[in-house]
Amino acid sequence: MNRRQLMLGGGALASAPLLGACGNRGRVIDTPPGLPVSRFGPNSTAEDVTEGLDLSGQVALVTGCNSGIGYETMRVLALRGAHVIGTGRTEEKARKACASVQGETTPVVLELSDFDSVVRCSKAVQSLGRPIDMLICNAGYVAGSEQQHAYGLDLTFVINHLGHFILVNRLLPQLLAAQQGRVVMVSSFAALNEPIVEIEFDNLGFKNDYDPLHSYAHSKLANALFSLELSRRLSGSNVSSNALHPGVIKTNITRNQAGIAQWLFGIYADLFNKSIPQGAATSVFVATQPNLSSVSGYFFADCNPIIVKQPPNNLYNYAMAQRLWEKSTQLTERWLSAELQL
Numbered sequence: 001m002n003r004r005q006l007m008l009g010g011g012a013l014a015s016a017p018l019l020g021a022c023g024n025r026g027r028v029i030d031t032p033p034g035l036p037v038s039r040f041g042p043n044s045t046a047e048d049v050t051e052g053l054d055l056s057g058q059v060a061l062v063t064g065c066n067s068g069i070g071y072e073t074m075r076v077l078a079l080r081g082a083h084v085i086g087t088g089r090t091e092e093k094a095r096k097a098c099a100s101v102q103g104e105t106t107p108v109v110l111e112l113s114d115f116d117s118v119v120r121c122s123k124a125v126q127s128l129g130r131p132i133d134m135l136i137c138n139a140g141y142v143a144g145s146e147q148q149h150a151y152g153l154d155l156t157f158v159i160n161h162l163g164h165f166i167l168v169n170r171l172l173p174q175l176l177a178a179q180q181g182r183v184v185m186v187s188s189f190a191a192l193n194e195p196i197v198e199i200e201f202d203n204l205g206f207k208n209d210y211d212p213l214h215s216y217a218h219s220k221l222a223n224a225l226f227s228l229e230l231s232r233r234l235s236g237s238n239v240s241s242n243a244l245h246p247g248v249i250k251t252n253i254t255r256n257q258a259g260i261a262q263w264l265f266g267i268y269a270d271l272f273n274k275s276i277p278q279g280a281a282t283s284v285f286v287a288t289q290p291n292l293s294s295v296s297g298y299f300f301a302d303c304n305p306i307i308v309k310q311p312p313n314n315l316y317n318y319a320m321a322q323r324l325w326e327k328s329t330q331l332t333e334r335w336l337s338a339e340l341q342l
């Protein structure tokens with residue numbers, strides 16, 4: 001048991017707090033001044049927040065559409081009339097998920113740990129020839145106790161952050177072609193874990209100090225910072241970018257954890273946290289609410305923008321966000337077309 005696991009519960013329970021850590025844990029959060037406060041909250045569902053909205057004519061892309069929050073996000077966006085491009089790691093997973101929801105959907109393969117697959121996915125999406133109104137980077141991975149690498153980097157960072165970094169960059173022309181494009185990054189309050197999570201620019205392989213909890217928290221901070229810097233780079237354009245914490249929800253996210261940890265997490269999530277329809281609400285809210293068209297660069301939870309009052313935390317660390325962008329560009333240069341770089 002390492003120090004971090006000890007802090008969060010320890011021993012056999014170490015994996016359960018992995019997502020328990022995603023909860024608010026008594027942090028004091030506030031609404032950033034000047035932003036609209038919504039009537040929706042933790043109990044709202046994705047259907048609640050889109051009631052009365054007609055999304056016909058709009059195109060949404062949801063990564064990780066075959067499971068949990070991503071599936072519900074796709075289902076509700078399609079129900080409201082959007083054409084949803086749903087990605088799955090295999091053709092079968094994407095096809096099956098897309099076929100099972102009511103509305104217009106297109107399955108596309110996306111394996112985020114393989115940057116060539118990300119390029120193929122972006123080309124398949126481009127070939128549809130439609131502007132993208134909503135790009136919801138939902139797919140996420142929590143590793144097990146054995147560390148894995150891709151491209152010499154920590155696999156969780158590659159999947160959760162770099163794969164999405166390439167995808168969003170390659171699809172920017174289509175987002176810019178939409179009347180009002182929105183990028184939505186599904187992050188997590190895990191980015192606020194203790195000790196303070198920061199991007200470990202000189203240790204992106206976690207070669208000597210691997211801990212799946214830290215690796216996940218690190219990748220989720222990267223999601224939030226990517227969104228922040230994207231928003232800064234897109235300021236003055238018709239495309240917004242926001243990140244969010246969906247809540248703590250019993251999904252398949254614990255699949256790589258020990259059985260006991262999965263079981264405990266399930267009980268915890270059932271008793272104290274959100275259902276999947278509630279878990280998808282903030283993603284769908286940020287992607288669709290008409291009065292958020294010019295709101296960009298914020299972190300949302302429970303269908304509202306938030307700031308965390310206890311410093312220090314890095315959710316709004318602009319310098320770290322800019323440095324992460326530069327590092328990510330350097331690491332993925334081969335897979336980004338020159339003309340698509342911001």
Ligand SMILES: NC(=O)c1ccc[n+]([C@@H]2O[C@H](COP(=O)([O-])OP(=O)(O)OC[C@H]3O[C@@H](n4cnc5c(N)ncnc54)[C@H](OP(=O)(O)O)[C@@H]3O)[C@@H](O)[C@H]2O)c1
Pocket residue numbers: 019022063064065066067068069070088089090093110111112113137138139140141159186187188189245246247248249250251252253254
């Ligand atoms: N559940 C929570 O309590 C919670 C809390 C905070 C944040 N989140 C975030 O919410 C998002 C959705 O998670 P979830 O809870 O709905 O989990 P989930 O049910 O496990 O869904 C995750 C999705 O991501 C896909 N995915 C995983 N690795 C991938 C890869 N290498 N390439 C492409 N797609 C991949 C999965 O595909 P396969 O099914 O094929 O593996 C699945 O479709 C994640 O970003 C997660 O970090 C969840």
